[in-house]
Amino acid sequence: MPQVCIDARGLTQVFDDGHRRNVVLDHVDLRLDFGEMVAVVGPSGSGKSTLLNILGLLSPPSEGTCILDGVDVTAMDPGDRARTRLEKIGFVFQSFHLIDHKTALANVELPLKYLGLGKQECKDAAHRMLDELGMGHRSDARPSVLSGGEKQRVAIARALVSRPKVLLCDEPTGSLDSRRSTEVLEILREQTGCHQTTVIVTHDPWVAEQCDRVLTLADGRLVETRATDVVMVDGRGTEAGVGTGIEAGVDGDEAATGAATETISVSGPNATSTSPTRTPVPARELNGRKREKWFRTSLVEAADAVSCRLRRNILTTLGVVLGVATLILTSGLSTTIAGQISDAFDVFRAQRVVLTQTNRDALTADQAVELAAGPGFAALDRLNGVTAKAVVRPVTSGVETVTTVPEQRQQFDGRVQGPLLSATPGIFEAQRQRIEEGRGFDEGHMARRDRVAVIGRALLNSLGVTWTPGLTLYVGTVPITVMGVASENPSLSDKHGAVYLPLGVGLEGHDGGPTSVVLATTPGAASQVGREAPTALMPDKPGAFAASVPPEPESLRRVVDQQQRYLLLGVSGVTLLLGAIGIMNTFLVAVLERRKEVGVRLALGARPLGIVTQFSAEAVLTSAMGTGLGIALALDALATISLVNHWQPVLRMDTVLCGAIAGLAVGLLAGSYPAWRAGRTDPVETLMHA
Template sequence: MTTQEHSVIAENLSKGFVQGEEHITVLEQLNLTLNYGEVIAILGPSGSGKSTLLNILGLLSTPDEGTYVLDEEDTSALNAKERALLRLHKIAFVFQAFHLIDHKNVFKNVELPLIYQGVPPQERAERVKAIIERLGLSHRLYAKINTLSGGEKQRVAIARALVTEPKVLLCDEPTGSLDAERTQEVIALLREVTGEEQTTIVVTHDSDVARECDRCLRVESGRLVEDTRYRPSANTAQRVKDSSVVPVHAIEMNRPRWFVASIKEAFDASIHRMRRNLFTMFAVALGIASLVLTVGLTATISGQLSDAFDVFLAQRVTLEETSKTPMTQEQILELEQSAPYKNLKNLHGVKNVALMKQVVSGAIVTSAPVLGQANYFQGTTPVDASVYRATSSVFVAQGQNLIAGRLFDQGHSQRADQVAVVGEGLLQRLNITWSEGLYLYVKGVPISIIGVVSENPSLSETYASIYVPLGSKLTLKDAGSISTEPLKIILATDPGATNQVGQEAVYTISPDRPGKFTAVLPPEPKTLRNAVDTQQKNLLIAMSLVTLSIGAIGIMNTFLVAVIERRKEIGLRLAIGTDPRGILLQIAAESIMVSVIGTIAGIVLAVNIIAVVCLINQWTPIIGAETIGIGLLSGLLVGVLAGLYPAFKASRVEPVQTLSEG
């Protein structure tokens, strides 16, 4: 049985809004029946309600009262998501202002609704090319939008609407910005493309445009006041009522994954808006770079300290006398020649033994001229330094290397020569360099400096010190505070032997009185690693987080502005039938992409800076997976948090308002 079917049936539609305390009626008990195959004009003055009617027919708005049946499905009970889905598959819009997306070419603009429908790429391409060829734009298939004429833009907008094969094509003043010739061309085109299972509705102010349509419905004050047919009803298609009508719940079963479509659109938008987002990416890159630098350099420096621990501190035991009455120099010299002291060298795991006794601390030191060259030095600013009597083996035991001159030996000690070896840090403080014949005045007492040794960064207490032979008769009157530091016996050991050597050494050096000396063992590696100043580390991390926060604020501001700039684009996507969640996801994904690109740039920058610093200082860089992970996670978190609010604002854009802005 063949019966004539209707695409749209509206009964008793009413719509109004409240302005202040007044209720204004826009549509009042409007009844409407539209047939397949018809091109229908809706004519009326401004404020008559025709745009409101168009929005209801396009499921962008809902009536306060009445029913609206679209393609044999009552839309009254549909929720917002179902209306969007029905709009995506059965309704299409053509706007006066075209609302084409500038960064997409002709092909991609027409393709957009098919992406949201989930049409496979090959089928999309075939359908897009077919509709563009039908509209005579094959030669402009990949043209940029800003190169098109007004008429060509309108054709692209019509192609985008028709590519989904909608049941209802809604045209809002499609000829309003065109001249008379282009107007006739567009109306003829709309008549041509209106299929047997489609209704085209043209909202217009132009009575000439209305007369070119099959019917004209005149709306005034929210009521349908005239229904004029200009062409015979034979144009209306006869359809067989069968199962071809797909209800919205069935469409849902084959619904595309809007998630994937939104991610693709986010990627496309990010690529085309890359230049706009450069400064935002730069801010994120700086924040991530500073964070990764802080974590990476801290780990690297800790590693170097740990290495120093392994090569020196973990191989060093110090014996300190415990008596409240320090040993005299004569007693120290006797100890050096005693059998217990010599037996220390024979302990298993001991590589070297040295004696060291601080003479004074805080002695005032100045430079003196080379003998015979009175003007060689012009004098220096005095500095403080500690003076130690020591055996010649002390430098090996302390891990200090000779860098200039020579070391004193047993002969110097036996002769009580007034010579010394200094740490290079002392000469740096005095701002002088060593040369043969150099003398330093230690509170007025001249000492011949015969050599310079390197500093061991692990021995801060002996940095920039002066070492004289153990048997030196050096007397420093008023040279500084007389030291009460105990005598120290330094034992250099094999790795891992410190505990055993420490236990045995106190008995070896004093068999009768094991408590005369106590063994000071090196700290655990964890203790040394914690020597890195935690407060400074936290301060640097805090500064990094501040920089990251600035980057996050930059992202948020950038995308808030972008949402305002792209309101029409967002409104168009929603009008096409995009799920609001898809808009939220797209904007959020764009924010995350910007943040991730900045994050990767920041990590690369930080890694390269760490590599250069390590190369200069001959360190081994330590950049663990956790360091990179912290950077990536922080960047992702910044993108998510900064993009949520703009994305939420975008998903709440009202297409009715944005698309009517022209």
């Protein structure tokens, strides 16, 4: 008795589009034995492809059962159907359906990769299969340079490399001329051994004549019309007999040379057939090993697809590149700039305490001089952390016009204004200013109330004059001799261009403003000095002066940096969003463009979850390229900006890590929907219209 390969009972397929019920297959019974080469014929729309899809486990029947190699495959879940299809079924399509970016060898290797064979095992088995079909010399060629016959041979090699139990061929000669058709039929005959059943769907009567049995589908019913024994002579088929059970001959050349054959029953207890024994290959054993490694294979295939579309993927990653670069550069620049600002404030503002009068009645010039000469002011030197001190009093209540010649007009073109201050000689040390030209005034000038001054560099520049000994400037019509020029402290913008007179010097008609005491401190001592200084200055009236203490450098950095950081982070977030949209759009288009490839992979036995994994991995790998480029761009930009501005670049590694995670997350999220769409691809619909 022949061994049964497929035993189907009552197969029914009904399609209901909501308007009418279309019965494509109507309780079809079918038995296929190992060693048979069976043709399925019938008019277009009779259900031939539907039957093929059911036998190939691409779609389940509406009713009925199907036993494949002794196992009921009817009620299998999608994962088990994919695994069974991978291990026991091979497909040969009319349109070949080779994956364009893969070589002939890589196309043939694909089923073995999904089965979990090692890299070298896959190559060896694929090479042997191509050699067996006369395509070994074209193993490195891509489908675009192969002829139709060569493509079909590669497609057959891919279907046979895993040594399936069932080989399903859908119009395998429909795109070929008569000579190539003969070659393909010879190959299929040679490859159909005692462990395989070959089913060919065809419209070509000549192809049907080359098969052991012919099954005709009409009106949803399957009828066996004849069985033929064909002897191949010069590529033409000659019918040797018709009936329900006859002997099938072998290729004439093989008979003449005494090629090894084995006899099997093909269509009944009285029918036998001979076919050549295939050379066994290690791939034959993999059906029993069940080493399927779909996850690893999906990742490898994703890397291969990304590398083959490198130029296109680089353009796709542009949004991720800009987003990640902006994100990292934002944080790096914010930290770097804040560092520069905090350094400047560390020099002065974070080490400066100002004691200001709280009384409404300001001290007069004489009272300010008495304060500077009193024991309280001297006691400030004994406070821990105080490095310099000075008393300063505005000579006028606002800014004054300073000119190089006497000027009584209130308004004129080019007038220069600045604050007019009187102070003790220590004011420049207390305010972290340097005497750049000339010298400062001393206690003698203060005692004599000399009208000499030290001016800020900004005022001298605004006047457009050069300092020389004896330089005289005028406040209104009052002459003042300039003794020296002081540098400007960037943090004292309200005192830029000031005119400093000895404490006690006043101007007629001006009462002046409230007196202040400026203290310079060591780093970290400002808070403590601010608490102790008012009492030390005036023990009997500790509330007469209030201390103004600067914020700590870290607090200052946060205040200065916060708005800038939020703004730039918002920009980088928008850029990353645009990058995500770009990746999603690109991969949605890619899913549509690669529907044929996805359908082929599913038909070969790839799991839907494996397709989802592959496309998700492609999106992540694509975004990983963009992330790497974005990090490099951010580092280069930060280094360049810092170099130009003579800054010390500051970039924390956790910032780079966050940028990398953000870039990869964008790829994963953006690729999840296209990957889900790819996993839901219907291989039947896809391959039918490809």
